[in-house]
Amino acid sequence: MTDFPAARLNMVESQVRVNAVTDGRVIDALGAVPRERFVPLSRQGIAYVDEDVRISDGNPPRFLMEPRVFAKLAQLAAIGPDDLVLDVGCGTGYSTAVLSRLAGTVVALESDEDLAARAGATLSDLGVDNAVVVTGPLTEGYAKQAPYDVIFINGMVSSVPEALQNQLREDGRLVTVLGDGVSGRARLYMRSGGGFSGRDAFDANIRFLPGFEPAESFVF
Template identity: 55%
Template sequence: MMIDYATKRRNMVESQLRPNGVTDPRINTAMLEIPRELFVAPMRQPLAYIDEDVAITDGSQARYIMEPMVFARLIQLAEVGPGDVVLDIGCGLGYSSAVLARLAQSVVGLEEDPQLVADGNARLAQIGAANAVLVQGHLNQGYPQEAPYDVIVINGQVAEVPSRIFSQLRDGGRLVAVIDHGPIGKASLFTVNKGAISQRIAFDASVVRLPGFEKQRPLFTF
């Protein structure tokens, strides 16, 4: 039996996003129109619209597509505008980049696996997201080649954000991420103002950790 993905998208917006405070009509429209099922493995397409993270690769360093409600609230927190240049860290096969491309001027999606990058770019081309491109690199290094960015989105839970990633934001730029805080993460908005970084915790969230962002232990010398 054929799955009616258009109905699943509508149900996602009406039952997961709107009741949980996603009020930006641009975000709701983008997530209503972009085929989320295209950005997961074929065997997992029936799971694409459930309200939890869904694996898109397997193994110890598996990559996930973030839970729809948390992702939508996170990018709403970033207040992405039509003139913004966005870095999308840990973008998987590019779903998050596709949504952000509807909101921003341009999007650079960053992944470590070159096969994910190639497959993701093919999917972006398939839906006509000409202002988004996926590039290969270490997630915890960011992508300084296209910096500075107005917005940086980190797709996953992290212990901390490295200073080298903050340094890729332009003055007045925003970064959103879910930060470890005991048993549950805290979705946070970071802003940069004349080199000073401020953090505002917006809501509780529990999403899969993004590898490479573990807290660094201080080095001691004797």
């Protein structure tokens, strides 16, 4: 039987701290949230491995982002205790549970109604009371609660949709992994002076979030 607290500690010490994650609030949040609660029972034994873990066998399947990349993105976002965060593609809610320990309020957006229901139930069971799970197309964001201080995208994207750009407040931050499915770079985007620009932060290669894949091109 897996010793989950020990596995969680090992994740923090051997995957997170050693990869330049130094923000104490991020480290404490990762150490407090039971990651195994957010994966299917049959996969709980691998909940803390340093790779993406499948959480849904749908078409396309969905994955829980690997701990190293997730932790570095959370640190990159520099989430403050009063920030309003949009968690895009929350899946079963793990990212929301962690981000809720860093932010004032988290709006967790999920397109899959079954995953959203699982996320809501698990978050409620864990006593997370500063997050709400909503459903809708991931690429459209959730304008009803905008503007957001931080937008966190749970997967690789080929580009950042204009709808999400427009839901950032002035001086807001958006973090994601931009790539082509072969390689990628974590990026920090900011809205300033009405503009939207970004910079590379670190190498990362994770799964595409559904709807954010590159558009198919015709081959002649």
